[in-house]
Amino acid sequence: MQPIVLKSGLRVKIRQYEHPRDFEGVAEINRLSLRVSFNYLYEPFSRKSPDLFLVAEDTTKFKKIGFVLVDINGLRGVKHSSLIYAIAVHPDYRRLGIGKLLINELVQRLRTNHVKIKTIYLHVQETNEGAITFYKNYGFKEKTFLKKFYSWGEGAYRLYYEL
Numbered sequence: 817m818q819p820i821v822l823k824s825g826l827r828v829k830i831r832q833y834e835h836p837r838d839f840e841g842v843a844e845i846n847r848l849s850l851r852v853s854f855n856y857l858y859e860p861f862s863r864k865s866p867d868l869f870l871v872a873e874d875t876t877k878f879k880k881i882g883f884v885l886v887d888i889n890g891l892r893g894v895k896h897s898s899l900i901y902a903i904a905v906h907p908d909y910r911r912l913g914i915g916k917l918l919i920n921e922l923v924q925r926l927r928t929n930h931v932k933i934k935t936i937y938l939h940v941q942e943t944n945e946g947a948i949t950f951y952k953n954y955g956f957k958e959k960t961f962l963k964k965f966y967s968w969g970e971g972a973y974r975l976y977y978e979l
């Protein structure tokens with residue numbers, strides 16, 4: 817895939833995660849952005865569904881600036897679904913359109929390579945207003961609210977997107 821040039825002039829490439837060379841860069845974004853570490857899933861998920869674990873790279877600096885981590889097995893008990901475990905963009909690169917590029921590429925790959933999958937699910941912390949706005953602006957819809965979903969007692973919205 818050719819780099820995409822954003823309005824800001826930033827050149828971004830969305831590509832498949834490669835283990836282990838991308839591990840540190842993705843783990844750093846995870847650490848800076850999310851309360852939960854998903855490091856233990858990078859290697860198994862990159863084997864299970866390599867085309868769906870995506871990394872955004874600033875091609876000028878060769879720097880990892882975002883990722884989306886997806887479980888092809890989806891939500892437990894819901895056939896033909898996939899589940900976004902995590903999406904994060906490096907704090908210095910937010911509101912530039914990179915999150916949207918990651919979801920665009922994911923949607924395109926699901927529609928092309930995994931035609932049986934009909935829905936993307938995800939969970940978002942009830943207080944994460946920025947992410948909730950991001951998902952809803954993209955077209956995700958609210959399915960349900962799950963009280964005390966997280967180990968620290970916070971609730972989550974379960975959102976979905978029809979492919």
Ligand SMILES: CC(C)(COP(=O)(O)OP(=O)(O)OC[C@H]1O[C@@H](n2cnc3c(N)ncnc32)[C@H](O)[C@@H]1OP(=O)(O)O)[C@@H](O)C(=O)NCCC(=O)NCCS
Binds near residue numbers: 849902916917940941
């Ligand atoms: C959520 C996240 C991935 C969005 O990535 P991003 O690259 O900043 O998002 P984009 O630039 O593609 O945003 C697209 C649109 O979503 C909306 N949006 C994104 N972030 C927003 C925010 N913090 N507040 C309000 N709206 C927001 C805007 O409409 C934006 O378009 P605009 O900038 O032209 O107004 C990023 O903020 C992030 O990494 N957050 C920390 C980790 C996190 O919370 N992940 C989700 C866990 S469930």
